[in-house]
Amino acid sequence: MHLHRYEKIWLTVGILTLAAFVIVAGINAFAMGAMPPSDRQMIDPTKVDQTPPFNQPGLKKIGPNEYDATMTAFVFGFAPATIEVPVGSTVHFRVTSKDVVHGFQIVGTNVNMMVVPGLVNTASHTFTKPGNYLILCNEYCGAGHQLMAAHVVVK
Amino acid sequence: MAQAQMADVQDVRVDRPAARLSLAHVLVAFLAFGIAAIAGLLQGLVRGGVITLPKWLNYYEVLTAHGVYMGLVFTTFFIIGFLFSGVARTTGGSLPPAGLRLGWTGWWMMVVGLVMATVTVLTNNASVLYTFYAPMKASPYFYIGTGLLVVGSWVGGFGIFASYRAWKRKNPGKLSPLFTFMAVCTMVLWQIATIGVALEVVLQLIPWSFGWVPTINVLLSRMLLWYFGHPLVYFWLLPVYAMWYVNIPRIIGGKIFSDSLARLSFLLFIFLSTPVGFHHQLMDPGISPEWKFFHVLLTMAVVVPSLMTAFSMFAVFESAGRAKGATGLFGWFKKLPWNDVRFFAPVAGMIAFIPGGTGGIINASYQMNEVVHNTIWVTGHFHLTVGTAVAMTFFGIAYWLVPHLTGRQLTPAVNRLGLVQAVIWATGMLLMSGSMHILGLLGSPRRTAYTTYMNDPTALSWMPLQGVMALGGSLLFISAMLMVGIVLYLAFFAPKGFEEYPIGELDDTAETTPRFMERWSVILSLAVFLIVIAYAYPVIDVIQNAPPGSPPLRTW
Known part of the structure; x- marks a missing residue:
């Protein structure tokens, strides 16, 4: 099949650009560790309140400036509703759902993940600036979806 | 020349039986479009903080109606109606009896499914949005209704395949007309894609929503939905590309740039549009990052046929302009028929597609x-693609298709009104989609009723742009009502006459098309092969190592 010379140039440039995108994303992910949240740990969604660590949602200090935040998502809120950490802290968020699918997004950061019942999802973030960060549910979950929020207070 | 049947036939008319079938689809499409536009206006005004809905009307019920009617009903009915008309038009003006019979059976199934879905949505028993993520559980009749809509569209597709086969039998050894080939490709892609959602609805959602099984594998249901969810957007796009490749050259007085490249781009869509669904689940737990990355890789590959299409379009525009005597690098731009709504509306859509x-x-x-x-950026994104590129092309088609089917004419006055309608739509979309993109980058979520998150300062800072969104939505509503009015006028009141069904002719210098492009066994095998590679392992894994199941919940 014959391709016009200009079309060859156009497609070559286009394909090389796309290849560059994929290579950058690949290096970023597999060499630098910037993977999207893809935890594969399972949990019975009907027994979240009895399953450690989600039976006691909350913040736990695991090192200097490092915290584990174990959180549950449910209609229509998160537990705990407020987390307080000092500036410069790295927080590992571990979230599961007690009912339907929810979203977990911390506005102003790259923390953004799906919270699917039956599974745990995880994401980490280092808070370098003080502020009151809004955590919101970004997946429609029912009549009170627009009220589902929590906060990370960074002091 | 193999395309001889395409020459000298600009006065071919879609005959009465085929026209009735096509029109029945198109009218349901615009009825759904009108209802969806009302829902869209309400959403925009609520989100913009302009109005609050009465107690008896749930925001998410309105949102479900908007998504189902725009995304599933308007598109599917319009596409099947348009494809039937184009198949008839390019195969001599009529459809074979099998094509008509299957077409009407499919139409009735889709209408019954539509009624079932409508009743459950409007009684607030299915406020689960058009992605109906489990374990939110709608009425089983919502799933049966949407299932019927899908199966009905299959039957319509069989009607298109039957018409293609009948033509092939009458014209042994000949290359099929380009439009008919594209219609077949579109419905092949649709059949492959909808298998995912059909399996989800029939094997998972229906038994679970009736209570025959206690729990559902949520992760599997999401995989099956997104197996369907991405090729769905190409199902919307391919008829648009068919219009751009085949109808636009005739409207602007040019020639089709290349028959073989047009066919090749459609085949690439069949191969590449399905094995890419995980890019909708990049933030999901339960899927390994390596599989997600593989789907991302194939997603980038599916950009290539769109690059080919873009090249062809500008090649057609430029050569048509130069043939009319344009000089200089961009002189051809001025030779294009900007004051012809049949050209202007689709081209405005084309620009939005960039x-x-x-x-x-x-x-x-x-x-x-x-x-x-899941920020409102995504909503802004698909209002540019399906809401502008696809919708405005459908408008452009309706301006000549409807009068052609009813034996009436697109009058100069309606053409002028159409230009106004298109400009209002494009302006509304620019305001709405533009502010959605910015809001999304700021973090504002999609699919969410008006909220300040208890006066959170960040959320309060989004309000001015949400107001702009509401303004854009209001303009879109005005344009939509104009469009529905124009369709009704063209169908029942416009002056009688003959409106041309524009079908482009092939450039004389174009080469003959290689025959492997119609070897369906090879094409389908390759498509299935890619799907098996991309999906077999993850799907088997999520069935064998299923996460604990979820019971049904009604959270609205």
Whole structure:
């Protein structure tokens, strides 16, 4: 099949650009560790309140400036509703759902993940600036979806 | 020349039986479009903080109606109606009896499914949005209704295949007309894609919603939905590309740039549009990052046929302009029929598709998805693609298709009104989609009723742009009502006459098309092969190592 010379140039440039995108994303992910949240740990969604660590949602200090935040998502809120950490802290968020699918997004950061019942999802973030960060549910979950929020207070 | 049947036939008319079938689809499409536009206006005004809904009307019920009617009903009915008309038009003006019979059976199934879905949505028993994510449980009749809509569309597709086969039998050894080939490709892609959602609805959602099984594998249901969810957007796009490749050259007085490249781009869509669904699940737990990355890779590959299409379009525009005596680098631009709504509306859509497609590449870019996933950026993105590129092309088609089917004419006055309608739509979309993109980058979520998150300062800072969104939505509503009025006028009141069904002719210098392009066994095998590679392992894994199941819940 014959391709016009200009079309060859156009497609070559286009394909090389796309290849560059994929290579950058690949290096970023597999060499630098910037993977999207893809935890594969399972949990019975009907027994979240009895399953450690989600039976006691909350913040736990695991090192200097490092915290584990174990959180549950449910209609229509998160537990705990407020987390307080000092500036410069790295927080590992571990979230599961007690009912339907929810979203977990911390506005102003790259923390953004799906919270699917039956599974745990995880994401980490280092808070370098003080502020009151809004955590919101970004997946429609029912009549009170627009009220589902929590906060990370960074002091 | 193999395309001889395409020459000298601009006065071929779609005959009465085929026209009735096509028109029945198109009218249901615009009825759904009108209802969806009302829902859209309400959403825009609520989100913009302009109005609050009465107690008896749930925001998410309105949102479900908007998504189902725009995304599933308007598109599917319009596409099947348009494809039937084009198949008839390019195969001599009529459809074979089998094509008509299957076409009407499919139409009735889709209408019954539509009524069932409508009743459950409007009684607030299915406020689960058009992605109906389990374990939110709608009425089983919502799932049966949407299932019937899908199966009905299959039957319509069989009607298109039957018409193609009948033509092939009458014309042994000949290359099929380009439009008919594209219609077949579109419905082949649709059959492959909808298998995912059909399996989800029949094997998972229906038994679970009736209570025959206690729990559902949520992760599997999401995989099956997104197996369908991405090729769905190409099902919307392919008829648009068919219009751009085949109808636009005739409207602007040019020639089709290349028959073989047009066919090749459609085949690439069949191969590449399905094995890419995980790029909608990049933020999901339970799927390994390596599989997600593989789907991202294939997603980038599916950009290539769109690049080919873009090249062809500008090649057609430029050569048509030069043939009319244009000089200089951009002189051809002025020779294009900007005051012809049949050209203007689709081209406005084409222009919107440039930022729309770019946004799509951003969304699919693995880590970058974290910034925009489930924010209102995504809503802005698909209002540029399906809401502008696809919708405005459908408008452009309706301006000549409806009068052609009813034996009436697109009058100069309606053409002028059409230009106004198209400009209002494009302006409304620019305001609405533009502010959605910015709001999304700021973090504002999609699919969410008006909220300040208890006066959170960040959320309060979004309000001015949400107002702009509401303004854009209001303009879109005005344009939509104009469009529905114009369709009704063209169908029942416009002056009688003959409106041309524009079908482009092939450039004399174009080469003959290689025959492997119609070897369906090879084409389908390759498509299935890619799907098996991309999906077999993850799907078997999520069935064998299923996460604990979820019981049904009604949370609205």
